[in-house]
Amino acid sequence: MRWHYLILLIVVFMSKTGFVLGQQNLDSLINSLQYMDDDTNKVIVLNRVADKLIYADYEKIRRYAEDALLLSEELDYKNGIAKSYNNLGIFYREVGVYDQAIDYFFKSLKIMEEIDNQAGIARSYNLIGIIYYYLTNYDLSLEYYNKALEINKRQNDVKWIAGNYNNVGMIYKEKGEYEKALMCYNRSLKMSQVQNNQNWIANNYGNIGNLFLQMGKPEAIGYFEKRLKIKSEQGDSSGIASVNHSIGTYYNQFGKYEEALPYLQKSYDLAKRKSIRYTSRNAASELSEAYEQLGDYENAYIFFVLLNKISDSLNIVENSQKITQLKMQHDYKINQQLAEVEYQKTEMYYFAIAGVLIVILLIVLLFYGKQRARSRQHVLERDRLELENISLQEDLDLKNTELQENVKFLVTKNEMISGVTKKLVDAKPNFTPENKRVINEIIMELQISIDSDVWQDFELRFKQIHHDFYIQLNLKFPALTPNEQKLCAFLRLNMSSREISAITNQSIKSIETARTRLRKKLGLSNQKITLSEFISRF
Template identity: 35%
Template structure:
């Protein structure tokens, strides 16, 4: 029996705690927007930005990230160190909601080090809890457990009893999750029940929803008690709906979809998966859409609708690939920016030292100006010759790499065209074979789709960056809101690839590529203009 996917762990450091319906959140949003315009102090403006970010974190991740970043920049400008750390923590919270776990862990770790330096106990507790959540998402369960126990240790050592009641349910839920993952259901149930008991005492609706959800999954996956599991899972969904957190509602729906699928109740499973998909599309969550399509693919296959199963599987894989690419590309970008910054600082320092030395040398050598002029002329010409040689070598290197890149792209096109051609031919043959053999054909077709090799794309992207190293930097500077899928399409168009070639490489239909190109024109502000999309990207 397949295990239900784990729900998101509760993150501590937030300003807004939703406890009302979604309609009430809309009213709250309007009032916060008004408050932001008329904020009379630095603290009021910062707090309003943070509340907006946390409110949007349940409905629109991009908006949530936008307000969190604005809050951080404002705190840096006003030299409000603790508020800067709080804003960066919120950026990590949004990242983990999006499924960008490595990015979230990076932000959390930076903030944790800062809290340890200033010996802020509350901050250390919160960030250890959040860092443990990120480690859990990345599959580093021992590190996650160590972070949660460290948070519990600091919390137990504190004298704030009320804070313990508020925070401990989250930590207990998180520890229980890790024990469940590590195959210790009894320890997991103990911590889940501790979390639920404390959450009911406070009361704390979000922690209650998480605890009910976790206990329900445990009864279904490990303890094999489906009736009890459904009771707890239904309660968990009800609490999350009452809070109005659409992301958590969608994740509960995915879990319930899988529950009914395992119980062979395919119609109910499909209803829950479709509801989750609608919410995932609305709030822009890649991981929710990927999970929902995955459930729909399994249900369609169980119903014998192999064509629908294949379509849903491709969609699930497409969103999952986007999550992976987004994590990798953003982390690489961050490291590259840090490296470039440190390198530029070192160059500036060296150039400043050289400038001072040249001034001193010039003043000292005024008496022998003619000889110095000759020497300088000689040095300049020598450097010019070296620069010219370097430029020639660089141009030759770019030409070679461009040829390699073209060869790589053609290999991808031929490989994917072959896979698609074989799949289409098998689909045609499938109609002619006996019904009892059709499932075998469909499984072969699905296996062919699963054989699509992401490593080829990674090799292509590596070669592309070697040849066009400034392309992504310029593109992200001019259009920061582009998604990883948009950036991939820009790279293909930069190589002047046709829609048919792009479709072959990216495993999409030509129609899907054309739609993506039209959306990209809109994002690049080329709609209602005569500008050619390929020419525009080539000139970046």
């Protein structure tokens, strides 16, 4: 048993000095677990295996991370718990469940801060920044990357200084600040070369090439070829497909369509074989463009059809968002109709009273002799109005019932989506590798956040009904954030946390936390009044 521990110590030492483990070293780590006692050393190796699987088989990350978490909790090993949270977050990030991923990263950050693990704090900042990048919140992503980079520099952690310079460069590229992006990429590249970190060197080459291509510079091709060489040596199918697409796009952009074809075809074939839909879609788009420019309209049409077919298969989230948007529009149309009915009811009531008063006045002044007949007419008129009021009330009750049923439908739909997602995640180990990739894409598409247009449509209809709500609210509470004002709007319609959760795609726990903070901000912490009752005054 001693020689197994010796191999383990050697592997751990090599990883700490920056050596990138190959598959054989990863297998050695996994095999060594069966000889280890249930102590903190086993937690370290479990988390190290989970961390390395991101380059080999990310679908297995969850298993080792959960084993590490369970053992860490039994041992009350805080550092192990925090690292397990990070690895679980990475797993959920890879399958596209971003809200659950960032929840794990924030849990890890809290523990790292409690035990004052500066390297761990920096790593959590980095992972949180990546999630915000995926969500296109570039300002917030940049804020967390810079926090991580500041700690990396204090600790002279060259590996992660390089990694975070690369990440910051990607943010500057998206913001159109190309000079800053290139400066960050070059810094990252030099540091990665010193460390001989081939994965990050390849990423740097690809990022610099994409930056130059976006800027229209021919130098891009040299960087793509360097990345292709590394990815070919590593046998990284996904990376090879991606960089072949980049090279083909480069030749298309510079009008060299004949030269683009073999690269784009290879990208398409490899991506199709590996079920990498986004790359195969992009390659099909460029192939259709190249053939069209060359006058080969038959092949241009073939790849155009393939492009549409692949795009249709990727439109699950888009269609789901459209359905949700239409549902929201329907719900608020009903609210608007209810408001109009209430207004008409009030107007009719006043008209009825005025009519009755006029009738009485005419009876007294002009038709005193016909008082009994007029009185009978008054009774008939009153009965008619009562019947109309009853009819209006029944109609109002019906519309309220329809609104409640619509909300229930939305809640049921979102719960169904969450249930399906969970079942798919739990069932993934039983699928073949090719089917797992398809299942991962379905899970990612089911979990993407609702499009911001839904809120814009809701806010437009809300303002039409409650046109002075925000004005009064801001006059009384000017310090409310936009999200808190949004929550107030939902509460103004007396919507429950569950209904708000179904519409915003946030967890009920998040909504309840937001309500507690809002209650404190409104000065209601020690008052016996509900939020909905208080907000209904505005």
